[in-house]
Amino acid sequence: MPGLTERLLYRVAKRWIAGYTLEDAIKVAHDANNRELRAILNRLGEHTPDQKLIQSYTEEYLKLLDRIRAERIEGTISVKPSQIGLAANPTLYNSNLRGIVEKAETCDEFVWIDMENSPYTEATIRSYSEIFPSYPRLGVCLQANMKRTESDLKDLLPRGGIVRLVKGAYPENAEVAYKKRSDVDANYLKLMAILFEQGDHFGIGTHDGKLIDKARILSQDYKRDFEFQLLKGIRDDVKPNLVKEGYRVSEYIPYGPEWYNYSKRRMRERKRNILLLLRSITG
Numbered sequence: 062m063p064g065l066t067e068r069l070l071y072r073v074a075k076r077w078i079a080g081y082t083l084e085d086a087i088k089v090a091h092d093a094n095n096r097e098l099r100a101i102l103n104r105l106g107e108h109t110p111d112q113k114l115i116q117s118y119t120e121e122y123l124k125l126l127d128r129i130r131a132e133r134i135e136g137t138i139s140v141k142p143s144q145i146g147l148a149a150n151p152t153l154y155n156s157n158l159r160g161i162v163e164k165a166e167t168c169d170e171f172v173w174i175d176m177e178n179s180p181y182t183e184a185t186i187r188s189y190s191e192i193f194p195s196y197p198r199l200g201v202c203l204q205a206n207m208k209r210t211e212s213d214l215k216d217l218l219p220r221g222g223i224v225r226l227v228k229g230a231y232p233e234n235a236e237v238a239y240k241k242r243s244d245v246d247a248n249y250l251k252l253m254a255i256l257f258e259q260g261d262h263f264g265i266g267t268h269d270g271k272l273i274d275k276a277r278i279l280s281q282d283y284k285r286d287f288e289f290q291l292l293k294g295i296r297d298d299v300k301p302n303l304v305k306e307g308y309r310v311s312e313y314i315p316y317g318p319e320w321y322n323y324s325k326r327r328m329r330e331r332k333r334n335i336l337l338l339l340r341s342i343t344g
């Protein structure tokens with residue numbers, strides 16, 4: 062039985078996650094599809110060197126792919142490298158990623174790779190570069206707060222790389238990352254322009270109204286196969302409008318007992334979420 066603090070936090074976190082189990086995730090994916098949103102399912106969990114856990118996360122993604130196909134869910138999965146082996150050893154990670162991508166290929170599904178904090182960036186991009194030429198239905202997340210991203214993007218796009226662009230969720234130091242919000246936003250704009258100019262398939266992963274508006278404008282000039290991607294429970298007002306305007310929109314839906322760290326990130330992004338938490342305690 063979870064303690065009181067965990068239960069109170071969970072009440073707030075529930076808006077951002079599907080629940081504890083794969084069944085919860087499948088149900089919320091159907092709900093998203095009913096709202097004409099595609100689903101991107103992510104089993105929470107990261108930074109694990111534990112081989113048994115790595116194995117079980119990897120197997121869970123294979124099960125998710127089966128269920129997505131069997132239940133004709135419009136959607137896909139997104140995996141965290143350090144959850145399927147990168148925190149243990151890169152060879153194990155590569156082999157697990159290949160297993161997932163091969164399965165996805167037999168199910169005719171797409172796979173996204175999340176981007177984690179900077180110690181994992183190089184290895185994540187290297188393995189993506191190695192694997193995607195054989196499995197074109199594979200995409201990787203790049204972060205606008207990272208100084209190296211422009212160069213990564215310009216390297217991947219001409220080779221057919223598929224990118225989800227986000228601002229970046231992890232605290233990083235000034236050597237590798239832009240620290241000021243305005244610098245991150247300016248870099249996002251610059252990178253998004255490169256995506257529309259040079260990319261074909263890509264994801265615009267943001268809730269920032271100004272950036273979404275800019276993508277709307279760019280999409281008039283460049284007819285690209287892109288989609289907007291937003292997190293479950295954030296800017297639910299914007300999602301139906303984008304759908305009505307004819308854009309493809311995906312909702313990223315995390316689930317699993319490891320919801321606490323994920324929820325802390327969402328709290329950090331917006332002070333008002335702390336109020337939600339306090340209200341859940343007092344109300």
Ligand SMILES: Cc1cc2nc3c(=O)[nH]c(=O)nc-3n(C[C@H](O)[C@H](O)[C@H](O)COP(=O)(O)OP(=O)(O)OC[C@H]3O[C@@H](n4cnc5c(N)ncnc54)[C@H](O)[C@@H]3O)c2cc1C
Nearest residue numbers: 175176202227228229230266267268269290291292313327
């Ligand atoms: C589909 C998707 C996948 C992602 N994958 C990754 C990944 O692999 N690696 C990674 O580092 N990061 C990832 N992120 C997170 C991303 O890096 C940002 O941390 C997050 O999206 C917040 O940035 P923003 O672009 O929404 O802009 P912000 O400037 O943070 O927010 C813009 C506006 O959006 C709304 N908003 C944003 N966050 C919240 C919130 N928590 N609660 C309520 N309202 C909010 C507010 O109205 C805010 O003013 C992903 C994000 C999305 C949407």
